[in-house]
Amino acid sequence: MGHYCRLCGRTRANEKFTGKGHQTHVCRDCAKMPKEACNAIEWEAEIFGFLKQSHISDKNVRRLQTLSGSGDARIAELALIVIEVAKVKPYKRRRLKMLARERGDLLEALEKTGLIEAHHC
Ligand SMILES: [Zn+2]
Numbered sequence: 001m002g003h004y005c006r007l008c009g010r011t012r013a014n015e016k017f018t019g020k021g022h023q024t025h026v027c028r029d030c031a032k033m034p035k036e037a038c039n040a041i042e043w044e045a046e047i048f049g050f051l052k053q054s055h056i057s058d059k060n061v062r063r064l065q066t067l068s069g070s071g072d073a074r075i076a077e078l079a080l081i082v083i084e085v086a087k088v089k090p091y092k093r094r095r096l097k098m099l100a101r102e103r104g105d106l107l108e109a110l111e112k113t114g115l116i117e118a119h120h121c
Contacts, residue, residue, distance in 0.1 A: 005030055007041050040072045047078045051118035054093070056086040074113075081109045095119070 002011040005027035068079035110116040
């Protein structure tokens, strides 16, 4: 039986986790990462999570606005794209079709950044 690491997403052997790591679901390797990289992974997961939701709320958008001010360029970019998606089509239903029709640029941004994957699961 392994244990799930929420940062790298792998299920790893129990010995790859410290006692504290078990509680926080962070494996030894990820625990050694610099804090910035660690935050970025969490923020990215958070941004993907918003796209997976059936609806991106105003509260989510405020959170995205905070993330768009992140010092991490990729996180800021992802956040800005999702803010734009939320403006155009906050509901997930038919979102990709609608974007394909009206906002090809935004759809392309979702594809380029990999954010589109959030729509496939
Ligand atoms: Zn890990």
